[in-house]
Amino acid sequence: MGLLANLVIAILVVAFLILIAFFGRLPALRHTPVAWLHRLIWIRIPRAVLAADQRLTSGRLTSSISRFFTYMLYDKHPTILVFFLLLLTVGEILYLPGAWPRLSRFNQVFGFISIVLPYWFLYKAAYTDPGIISSANHARYMSHYPYDFTLFHPGQVCKTCLLLKPARSKHCSVCKRCVARMDHHCVFINNCVGYANQHYFLLLLLTTAWLTTYGAVLGFNLVRDSAIAKTGNDNFALFKRASMPWQHYFLLLMIGIQADVGVGSVTLLTTMTTPMVWALLGYHVYLIWCGTTTNESMKWSDWKIEMDEGCAFKRSLHPPPPLERHRDHAVEPAWTRWPVEAMQILVRTEDGHPPHKESPYGFGEWERVWSLREVENLYDIGFWDNLTDIMIKEYSFRAEGRGGLRDDDEFAGNEDDVEAYGSRERLRGGSGGSGASGSRDVTRDVRRAHKERARRSKKPNIPTVSGIVNAAT
Numbered sequence: 001m002g003l004l005a006n007l008v009i010a011i012l013v014v015a016f017l018i019l020i021a022f023f024g025r026l027p028a029l030r031h032t033p034v035a036w037l038h039r040l041i042w043i044r045i046p047r048a049v050l051a052a053d054q055r056l057t058s059g060r061l062t063s064s065i066s067r068f069f070t071y072m073l074y075d076k077h078p079t080i081l082v083f084f085l086l087l088l089t090v091g092e093i094l095y096l097p098g099a100w101p102r103l104s105r106f107n108q109v110f111g112f113i114s115i116v117l118p119y120w121f122l123y124k125a126a127y128t129d130p131g132i133i134s135s136a137n138h139a140r141y142m143s144h145y146p147y148d149f150t151l152f153h154p155g156q157v158c159k160t161c162l163l164l165k166p167a168r169s170k171h172c173s174v175c176k177r178c179v180a181r182m183d184h185h186c187v188f189i190n191n192c193v194g195y196a197n198q199h200y201f202l203l204l205l206l207t208t209a210w211l212t213t214y215g216a217v218l219g220f221n222l223v224r225d226s227a228i229a230k231t232g233n234d235n236f237a238l239f240k241r242a243s244m245p246w247q248h249y250f251l252l253l254m255i256g257i258q259a260d261v262g263v264g265s266v267t268l269l270t271t272m273t274t275p276m277v278w279a280l281l282g283y284h285v286y287l288i289w290c291g292t293t294t295n296e297s298m299k300w301s302d303w304k305i306e307m308d309e310g311c312a313f314k315r316s317l318h319p320p321p322p323l324e325r326h327r328d329h330a331v332e333p334a335w336t337r338w339p340v341e342a343m344q345i346l347v348r349t350e351d352g353h354p355p356h357k358e359s360p361y362g363f364g365e366w367e368r369v370w371s372l373r374e375v376e377n378l379y380d381i382g383f384w385d386n387l388t389d390i391m392i393k394e395y396s397f398r399a400e401g402r403g404g405l406r407d408d409d410e411f412a413g414n415e416d417d418v419e420a421y422g423s424r425e426r427l428r429g430g431s432g433g434s435g436a437s438g439s440r441d442v443t444r445d446v447r448r449a450h451k452e453r454a455r456r457s458k459k460p461n462i463p464t465v466s467g468i469v470n471a472a473t
Contacts, residue, residue, distance in 0.1 A: 017041070076174050080187040081126060088118065091269060094262035095215065099222055107218065114211050121204040122189065130194030131180035133161065133169060141166045141180045142333045144195070148378035149317055149345040149361060151299045155331040164331060168379065170295050183287075184294040193294075199391045205281040212270040212277055219267025227256030288387055291380025304372055306348045313354050313366040314346045314375065320363070339385075339397040342378050 020038050053062040071077070092115060103111065133141050145167040147154045152167040160171055161178045170182035172192050181195035193201045220238050227236050235244060236252045257264030287293060292300065306312045318325045327334060345362040346369065347355055354366035369375060380386065381397070388395055 076190065078190045081190040084122070084188050091215075091266045095219070095266040098260040098263040099218065102222060102225070103218070111214065111218070114207070114214050117207040118204060118211055121200050121207055125186075125193070125197050125200040125204050126189040126191050128191075128197040128200055130192040130198075131182075131196040133163060133166065133178040133180055135163065138163055138166070141169065141195075143336050144168075144180065144338070145379065146336045146338050146341045147332060149342045150303075150375065150378070151296055154328070168293070168296070181293065182295050196393065199393075202281070202284060202390070205277065205284065209274065209277040209281050212274040216267055216270040216274055219263055219270065222260070222263055223253065223256035223267060225256075226259035227252045230255050230259055288390060289383045291377050291386045296379075300372060303346070303348075303375070307369050307371060309352065310368060310370070311348050311350070311352050312346060312369040313349065314344050314369050315362040315364050315366050317342050317345045317362055337394075337396040337398055338378075339381060340378060344376060346375055 020034060020041060050059070050062050053059055100108065131141070142164070145152075147167045152165075156165045157163065158165050158171050158178050160176065163178060165171075165178065166180060168181045169178050171178045172182065172185050174185045175192055177192075179192045179194040181198070183193040183198055183201075185192050186201065189201065189204070191197070224236060224238055228234060231252060233252060235241065236249075240246070240249045257268070287297060290297075303312060347359070349355055354368070357365070381389075385397065389397075
């Protein structure tokens with residue numbers, strides 16, 4: 001019982017620390033014991049150790065430890081990926097020899113599929129191009145999303161890649177490259193999660209959550225059968241019966257686990273980790289429901305602070321009808337596959353006073369914004385469309401683009417310059433720029449789409465969570 005008890009305690013401690021690391025910084029848990037423990041474990045204790053080391057070794061020890069953890073969490077290497085693979089593989093090696101002969105044919109076939117899928121999606125998520133932006137595909141990624149003039153403004157150039165940053169893109173400091181619709185850099189797959197591989201990442205979370213759940217359910221049934229076989233007590237069940245005292249229940253449970261330590265220990269491990277995997281999957285489903293990414297959710301949290309301080313202002317991006325907004329095609333795409341376009345511009349000021357009325361973008365008076373509910377999230381077009389955008393690559397939400405985006409090769413040689421967007425728009429036969437009848441049709445479609453979205457949904461279309469710590473994923 002000593003070895004088993006130590007194993008259970010070790011699993012509980014690791015699961016607890018992972019829970020605190022994953023969820024300790026969520027605003028929803030800000031005034032809970034979870035947040036307090038996160039500050040204690042990850043902020044106050046390290047500061048105390050740093051102060052003690054500063055007195056004893058002039059900071060050399062903590063500096064070395066800091067460099068080690070920085071390398072482990074913020075440099076590109078497969079260490080955590082290998083650890084994740086070992087965790088899956090070693091767990092299955094301990095679990096299967098004792099469990100496999102006792103499973104029915106259905107559970108053997110279904111279990112084999114459940115085991116293989118996480119490995120396949122881990123491979124796809126880790127080795128698929130997440131959407132690296134280069135001069136060859138820059139025009140394509142510029143046409144994916146319009147700028148919302150809130151989180152993403154036209155004209156911003158990546159100082160490292162020296163490319164105009166498409167809307168929703170971000171430069172990854174770990175991979176040293178710009179990624180389209182960047183969600184976060186995940187150390188478990190040693191890759192960014194972006195436009196081209198986010199669906200594989202979600203399927204990896206889903207299949208892993210299902211594998212741990214399935215393994216825990218089967219494992220507890222095997223533990224129950226072992227306990228009954230050892231003791232002959234047919235009254236023992238996984239859900240404690242009212243007639244059985246707790247001490248008898250735990251005694252029978254320990255007997256069943258000890259009958260096959262491999263199956264029992266892995267069952268406990270899957271039981272502890274399953275809620276965390278489902279919680280991580282649920283968080284990403286919530287982001288899809290909100291039409292945002294982990295990176296964007298942190299940007300929205302920054303805006304929430306600005307709004308609380310009274311330093312955020314908005315106004316209409318479009319002039320009064322029948323005039324239409326002029327687009328500078330040198331920094332803004334003339335056509336995107338997105339069904340709606342920005343209707344407002346949001347800015348912040350240092351002193352809390354409204355910007356000058358003659359600012360380059362927007363029309364009318366500036367209105368102070370106090371809540372995220374007063375701001376439109378351009379990238380939230382409804383849960384199923386948000387999910388379609390992630391799961392179906394290159395899907396066009398515009399009727400004229402339903403044939404699919406053309407290959408980059410068709411435009412090679414004449415799109416390295418962003419000013420070529422105008423000619424690309426004419427090739428597509430879409431509507432971009434101002435003055436054309438097609439543009440008026442698109443404007444009407446945009447306004448109808450915005451009105452329909454506001455009518456049908458009462459949910460907060462802007463998430464207020466800051467996202468899970470990037471280092472944890």
